Amino acid sequence: MEQWVLSLLAMYGLFELLLTLSRLCWFQVEQPEADHLVLITENSQHSVEWMIRSFYTMNRLQGRSCGVTCVHYPSTDDTLDIIRRLDLKHSSLTYKLVEKSLIKEIEEECQRVWKEEKRTLVLDLRISNEGKDPPRLFAQ
Template identity: 35%
Template sequence: MWIGLLWIFGCYGISIALLHIWFGFKNNKQRSAAQVLLITRNNQSQIEWYIRSMFFFSRIRGRELQVTILDEGSTDETMRIIERLSHTYCMDIKWCLPDKSLDDFLEAHGDEAVIVVHLSNRKEIQEIPLFY
């Protein structure tokens, strides 16, 4: 009885291992790193959770990310937060030089799919007094 049960679990384990090896080999050939371009400007309140969640979900999906940051002149702590995260996670973050524009970046990666996330197009929140 125990020998039959061990055979069943052994065959099941071997089949799972073979499927993981086969799909892992197949996916490594097809997938390259996803290119993500984050355009920021004064986004210190949301940039950290955005980068952390991007890399968390990329690990779950098994997809490597290459992140490029294009800063449009932040005057807050946005760039310091990004630099700290790049050292913490050993992320592949490239910095766009100020003389490079969005068109130059997209032209350089013309044959790849690039995900562009424009975080700086939100309107500045105006303070509304609670009491008149």
């Protein structure tokens, strides 16, 4: 019986040590100090959920409140359904449906937001070139 208790305590201690080391290593990588994420989506079902969940998780681990805005162009996949499902879970998630004719205006607005609001991160997740392009970060 004593061996089981000692084994469990040793396993717990080892787990805590590994968890602490992984956090130290993770936070040594420079993390963006953004508290708001703007995602531009269109046929982005393969990446939108991961982006939203990881952004919320990272901010939660750092003890910060955050928000996400999805600018969604009409698409043929399940991107909008994923965003609506996540909207039920996260109260600070908002989404806007936009027509394709407004692409230029939205991109200009995203550039303006990135330059003026330093704590906002803008990512373009639209798939082009048969999915070969990575997400585009609006940067200065």
